[in-house]
C-alpha cells in the first residue's frame with residue numbers, strides 16, 4: 001500500500017493526509033514526553049488505549065451536542081478526523097488543585113477548588129507554552145472575543161459532562177487540557193473540539209483512594225503507567241476484547 005503523506009509529527013501523534021479532502025488520519029504513538037519534551041519515554045500500548053479512550057469520549061460528547069473533529073476510529077492506532085485550523089491555545093480546566101496550579105500558588109494538591117477554573121496557555125514549544133489571558137489572546141488575534149465565548153461555553157459543558165461520566169466509574173476528573181479548531185462549512189466557521197482527550201492530557205484520580213491513573217505516573221516516575229491507562233479504559237468499559245495482548249496491534253502471521 002502506498003504510504004500516505006505525513007503532514008505533521010507531534011510528541012504523541014502523527015497526522016497523515018486523509019482519504020478525502022478536508023479529512024486527516026490521526027495516528028496515536030506510544031511515545032510519551034513531559035516538561036516540554038525534556039523527559040522522554042515509551043508507554044507500551046498507550047497509543048492503542050488513547051485512540052480508544054479519545055474515540056469513546058468524543059462520541060459521548062457528540063451525543064450531547066458538542067461539535068468535535070472526530071469522524072470515526074479506523075483501526076487500533078488511527079482515527080479519521082476533520083481537518084481544522086488549530087487555535088494555538090491549550091485550554092486547561094481545573095476542578096481540584098494539582099500540578100502547576102499547586103506549585104505556582106502554593107495550594108496543596110487535592111484541594112477542591114471553590115469553582116472550576118479555566119486557564120489558557122499559548123501553544124508554542126519554543127516559549128514553553130506560556131500562560132496567557134483573554135486580553136493577550138484577543139489582542140494578538142489568536143482568537144476573537146466571539147471565539148472565546150464559544151470556547152468557554154463549550155469547555156464548561158464538557159467539564160460538567162466529563163466530571164459526571166468519570167464519577168460514574170469511580171474516577172475524579174481533577175483537571176484536563178483541551179484544544180479547539182476552526183472548521184469551515186459553506187462559508188460558515190464553527191469552533192470544534194480537536195486533538196484528543198485521554199490520560200495524557202487529563203488528571204484522573206481514583207475517587208476512593210486518590211490514586212493517580214494518568215500521565216503524572218510517567219511525569220513523576222511512579223511506575224505502573226501502562227496499568228493505569230488500562231484501568232481507565234477498563235472502567236469506561238472499552239478495554240480491547242483480548243485485553244493487554246491486543247494492545248500492540250495486529251501481528252503478522254508468518
Ligand code: TMP
Pocket residue numbers: 090092098099100101129175176177200201202203
Ligand atoms: P499542569 O498542572 O501541568 O498545568 O497541567 C494541567 C492539565 O493539563 C493536566 O491535566 C495535564 C494537562 N497538560 C497537557 O495536556 N499538556 C501540557 O503540555 C501541560 C503542561 C498540561
